Amino acid sequence: xxxxxxxxxNDSNNHFCNKCGNPIARPEVDAGAFVGNTLQSVxxxxxxxxxxxxxxxxxxxxxxxxxGIVATAVTLVAVFAILNVLGVIQFASKKQTxxxxxxxxxxxxxxxxxxxxxxxxxxxxxxTFAIESYxxxxxxxxxxxxLNVYTPTxxxxxxxxxxxxxxxxxxxxxxxxxxxxxxxxxxxxxxxxPIIFPSGYTEGNGIIPDGLSYSQFSDYLEDxxxxxxxxIQSMEITEIVLPDSxxxxxxxxxxxxxxxxxxxxxxxxxxxxxxxxxxxxxxVDVIIFLRINDEEYIMxxxxxxxxxxxxxxxRTSNVGLFLGFSYYQYMVNxxx
Numbered sequence: 150x151x152x153x154x155x156x157x158x159n160d161s162n163n164h165f166c167n168k169c170g171n172p173i174a175r176p177e178v179d180a181g182a183f184v185g186n187t188l189q190s191v192x193x194x195x196x197x198x199x200x201x202x203x204x205x206x207x208x209x210x211x212x213x214x215x216x217g218i219v220a221t222a223v224t225l226v227a228v229f230a231i232l233n234v235l236g237v238i239q240f241a242s243k244k245q246t247x248x249x250x251x252x253x254x255x256x257x258x259x260x261x262x263x264x265x266x267x268x269x270x271x272x273x274x275x276x277t278f279a280i281e282s283y284x285x286x287x288x289x290x291x292x293x294x295x296l297n298v299y300t301p302t303x304x305x306x307x308x309x310x311x312x313x314x315x316x317x318x319x320x321x322x323x324x325x326x327x328x329x330x331x332x333x334x335x336x337x338x339x340x341x342x343p344i345i346f347p348s349g350y351t352e353g354n355g356i357i358p359d360g361l362s363y364s365q366f367s368d369y370l371e372d373x374x375x376x377x378x379x380x381i382q383s384m385e386i387t388e389i390v391l392p393d394s395x396x397x398x399x400x401x402x403x404x405x406x407x408x409x410x411x412x413x414x415x416x417x418x419x420x421x422x423x424x425x426x427x428x429x430x431x432x433v434d435v436i437i438f439l440r441i442n443d444e445e446y447i448m449x450x451x452x453x454x455x456x457x458x459x460x461x462x463x464r465t466s467n468v469g470l471f472l473g474f475s476y477y478q479y480m481v482n483x484x485x
Contacts, residue, residue, distance in 0.1 A: 247323060249276035251458025258452050258459040259389050259435050267382055271327065278326040279453050279460040284309060284318045286428030286455060295422050326464065380441050387445070388438040395468070398436060402483065407471045416467060427462070429453045434466035439480070447472075448480050 151158050152166035159166055252258040258277065265273040289308045293299055301307075306322070309315040390398050392412075399408040410416065424432045431454040439446040449469030453462035464479040474481060 246281055247272075247275045247319070248278060248280040248282060248460060251282075251455075251460050253457075253459070255391060255433050255435060255452045255454075255459050256389050258461055259437055259450065260386060262450060262461045263384070263386055263437060263439070263448070267384060269378065269382065275323060275326065277461045278322075279455065279462060280319065280322050280326070282455040282460065283427060283453070283462070284315065284322055287318070288426050288428050291426040295426055326461070384439045384441045384446070386437060387440050390436040390438070392433060392435075392468075395436070404472060407473075408468070411468050411471045420467060427453065429455060429462075432462060434468040436468065444482055446480050446482050449474060450479070 252261060262274070262277045265277050284306065287306050287309070289306065292305060296305075299305060306318040307314050309318055395408050395411070399405045420432060432451060433454075434449060434451050437448040437450070439448065448464075449466050449472065450464050451462040451466035452459055454460075465474055469478075472481075
């Protein structure tokens with residue numbers, strides 16, 4: 150007897166299936182059918198057995214297929230888990246971030262920024278900046294309305310409407326905030342302008358030390374860069390000045406005229422427009438005084454607050470521009 154529920158073959162005396170436990174259906178026998186039409190009952194019985202056999206084979210086929218699918222799925226999950234742990238692939242939920250947790254005050258953010266530069270660790274420098282917060286709060290429309298122009302090669306980001314645009318904006322942001330270590334030596338030998346070697350150069354042109362060949366000039370830059378980096382590692386913060394105290398700094402260093410412009414209505418409006426298009430709760434420029442080998446330097450980064458956390462917005466700021474900083478100068482020796 151084959152169970153009509155699962156197709157399992159049972160002993161003919163069984164009333165319940167040994168496989169699934171369901172009652173075994175027994176067809177009612179009409180004695181007259183065997184007497185009067187025996188040939189009709191025999192094909193019916195044979196057809197029933199064939200049908201139940203087909204069901205049994207089909208049931209076993211689906212069972213083996215199901216086992217195969219489950220085994221394959223388990224194997225794939227295990228492989229993906231291993232690759233994820235090894236860092237070969239990453240699941241979407243494991244989103245990499247570059248910015249840190251932020252800081253409670255502008256002073257803390259400024260101090261962390263200087264310490265990161267001194268550590269010579271670029272990732273640590275990145276962690277002090279607003280990276281993801283900046284991209285996620287950036288108002289593309291407001292910035293285009295403010296400038297009336299879109300220039301992809303400038304610091305303008307694209308609308309983060311998809312994963313690719315978001316990732317591209319993160320890369321653009323990382324490039325903008327990366328510390329310009331190559332500029333450290335540039336301002337030691339020129340004002341930042343390109344060094345142009347005259348045709349047939351052998352003895353120099355008065356800007357770089359005379360008598361240096363191209364290879365010797367390369368060695369000179371390498372040595373100078375190493376010296377500058379060594380100096381940065383020894384720098385110490387002497388003071389962090391917020392806008393409320395700019396007036397006292399201006400009197401001490403003779404910046405009164407420049408900082409008067411900075412505190413004017415026009416600059417205040419410009420700073421407010423900047424705050425709106427980056428979607429920040431607050432921005433502030435600071436002046437950081439540093440001591441390196443008994444010489445005084447200053448940095449003028451701009452800081453930003455999203456929510457209750459402060460981070461670095463940019464390595465230069467409006468106050469730096471008013472003091473004569475270029476975009477590439479993030480630290481200036483004020484003793485010279």
